[in-house]
Amino acid sequence: MKKIIVQAASAACIMFTIVMLWFTGMGYLFAGPSYGLNLTMSVFGAALGMAALQALWFTGAVFRKLAYPARIAGFGACGLPVLALCAWAGPWFPLDDPGVWAAFALVYLFILAGVTAGYTIYFKKTAGGYDQALARYREKNRREAAACPRPSLTPQKGIPxxxxxxxxxxxxxxxxxxxxxxxxxxxxxxxxxxxxxxxxxxxxxxxxxxxxxxxxxxxxxxxxxxxxxxxxxxxxxxxxxxxxxxxxxxxxxxxxxxxxxxxxxxxxxxxxxxxxxxxxxxxxxxxxxxxxxxxxxxxxxxxxxxxxxxxxxxxxxxxxxxxxxxxxxx
Known part of the structure; x- marks a missing residue:
């Protein structure tokens, strides 16, 4: 049941994203730019940018041997400019107020610290640390790939x-x-x-x-x-x-x-x-x-x-x- 719920939720998220992007594009095409459309696209840009940074710093695809604190620092340093650019494109708040920008940076750092602390505690309890959790995740994927190899793309004969x-x-x-x-x-x-x-x-x-x-x-x-x-x-x-x-x-x-x-x-x-x-x-x-x-x-x-x-x-x-x-x- 849990797998079915997760798959249904994933499908709903994918469908929602596709529909939102499609109708946002139709809005730009037929109605032209507006604050609502720009805000929607800036939110999508922020989600895409943060997902790309997460893949860059935490999957090991680029930085295979990097300490967890260094990954957090790199992600945090890159994430703030990405969100600031999206906030400017939206715009998410009045752009000519330095106090608002300062509050935005403080909120970002506060959320980053909270999420980092939460994941650190989680990884420590479940695997002993981030590096151990990443190694366990890779090993699990390796075993699944070995247990269920992809079928050959060559035509098969003898199928009843x-x-x-x-x-x-x-x-x-x-x-x-x-x-x-x-x-x-x-x-x-x-x-x-x-x-x-x-x-x-x-x-x-x-x-x-x-x-x-x-x-x-x-x-x-x-x-x-x-x-x-x-x-x-x-x-x-x-x-x-x-x-x-x-x-x-x-x-x-x-x-x-x-x-x-x-x-x-x-x-x-x-x-x-x-x-x-x-x-x-x-x-x-x-x-x-x-x-x-x-x-x-x-x-x-x-x-x-x-x-x-x-x-x-x-x-x-x-x-x-x-x-x-x-x-x-x-």
Missing amino acids: MKEKLAFGTKVMVAHVLTYTLCGFAALFLFDYQSSVEAIGMRPLDDPIVGLAPVFQIVRGALFSLVLWLIRPAFMGRKHGWLVVWAVIAIIGIFNTPAPSPDSIEGFIYLAPTDAPLGISIGGTLEILAQTLLFSVAATWWVKRPARHASGAPGSSPAGPDTAKSSDPKF
Whole structure:
């Protein structure tokens, strides 16, 4: 249950970040710069900058042998200018008041000291110190990588047709169910009935629209074909659902070759419409939510056989090499 909660929270954070960035960009494009948009982007810049500094000073990717106090000092010295730049770009407070800047620096140092003390106590209790905790973390990742190697990208032969059909059926059913669930939820949440015709869509009582779930069987079959082709990219990964969602969101929503709504090409070539804001935002949220739920459900479902695989060659949808890799991570 704890893992499920953590994964759901991670997915919600990722989805929130993507939606916020997307609509902030749309705001800049159609409404121009404003205080609210600048403030939002400055907060995102601060989060990105501090995350980059955390990776620089505390992961060992650059500074492998550096004492913990030196890491804290380096992070603190770099973090204050980054936040000050974001505060100026926002702006977060009146920029011409030296007293406010002094208070900002004091608050930063106070928070840095508190967080440092908290982590120091935590590392001392759990591992004896930061260096020991980092060594334990690396060893854990090494063992997980050795226990669950990534499948080869070379085509696998000898996979029974039954396994292929089971893979395709699960992906198709996952798509139809999540599409129907999110479609009905958006229908009532965003009042599609009174606004879809304003943007050139068929009315909801049109017979073809009523058959939409049936047409989704074809779409689900196409999804299963694509996911089967790229299955080595997500079957052996801990967060394989994120790989699937990234592929669908990037290629199928934001970077479509045709100028479709919500895509980059659509922003360039489609003329603005008088569609209500609710249907514009609702449509994007519906698509993101449905593709996210589909990615999570489909990835979890197609990996289930491998959890109970007997180890016989060809018993895993990802191919013979992955049948022995014990328990693929969700």
